Amino acid sequence: MKNETQHDRQIAAWLLICCLMVFSMVILGGVTRLTGSGLSMVQWDPIFGVIPPLSEAEWNDTFELYRQSPEFQKVNFTMDLHGFKQIYWFEYAHRVLGRMIGTVFLLPFLYFLFRGFVRRPLVPKLAALFVLGGLQGLLGWYMVKSGLVDNPHVSQYRLTAHLGLAVLIYAWMLHIAIGLWFGRAESGAIPLRLKRATGLLTGLLFITILSGGFVAGLKAGHAYNTFPLMDGHWVPQVMFMQEPVWRNFFENIATVQFDHRLLALLVFLSVSALWLVSLRQQLPPRIRIGLHLLLAAMILQVALGISTLLLHVPVPLAAIHQAGALLLFTAAVFLRQRMSQA
Secondary structure: HHHHHHHHHHHHHHHHHHHHHHHHHHHHHHHHHOOEEEEEEEEOOOHHOOOOOOOOEEEEHOOOOOOOOHHHHHHOOOOHHHHHHHHHHHHHHHHHHHHHHHHHHHHHHHHHHHHHHOOHHHHHHHHHHHHHHHHHHHHHHHHHHHOOOOOOOOOOHHHHHHHHHHHHHHHHHHHHHHHHHHHHOOOOOOOHHHHHHHHHHHHHHHHHHHHHHHHHHHHHEEEEEEEEEEEEOOOOOOOOOOHHHHHHHHHHHHHHHHHHHHHHHHHHHHHHHHHHHHOOOOOOOOHHHHHHHHHHHHHHHHHHHHHHHHHOOOOHHHHHHHHHHHHHHHHHHHHHHHHHHH
């Protein structure tokens, strides 16, 4: 029994390292988007793409490929080789980190499997996580391809799908790691309604993150840089100017930003209500601490979101805002996992 617990802790530590790498991958992906670097690598080579240009001649060849892309011809036509290198390194780092995550996941997984450390019910879950990671890489290239045809603009649908799958992989891996590290839940009854509310909140946070993907994809954060009003109105007048109506929720900058604000408000109210209700309950210490961290992360995230908007989306602050969203989601996943074990 002692050996099984030790093995569980080792696997949990490995998964938490992978979670940290996926967390970093999401943030680096955000920075890549914010700096306009995502379309700088116009070819996808899963094997040899890890080697960057090493000579001036190779850099010139790579730059020439970029010069043939729609982004250079329609947006960055004044860019020189020095400017190209700056955007290239962000996208390169993003792709290399993705390959590193795959390696750091696969090799220890095979080791733990060979040594018999992995409990049998866990094997298909870990295998599925690896497959999802591979699909995430394909989805990333599918996203990039949308900006390499005629319009140098990555599809907000593909970008949001890419972000959403990354967050799902992160959440599932984190959920498994927490369970392995802490084992069975602490003693103490948790009301069913509190469990359900935490589950619904986790889902709401995921939807809010997805809405942020559409905001990012449409660069909607650069419009309506006032708060709480939008262009002097609580509800922008151009919210439903597109036909059919459903397109406004995904393609209308005003509607997409309004939806993200509304979802953020719902998160604020939901977290506050959950925290206040929990004060009247007798809860295990880790659950109590988790609820306090959830409230603190929510307050920080709201402040970051408003500041990012009012300051016209500076890259460092926007990246921190994206990190804040994942931290808030992490707290919710932790609470959901511990409550599900109680």
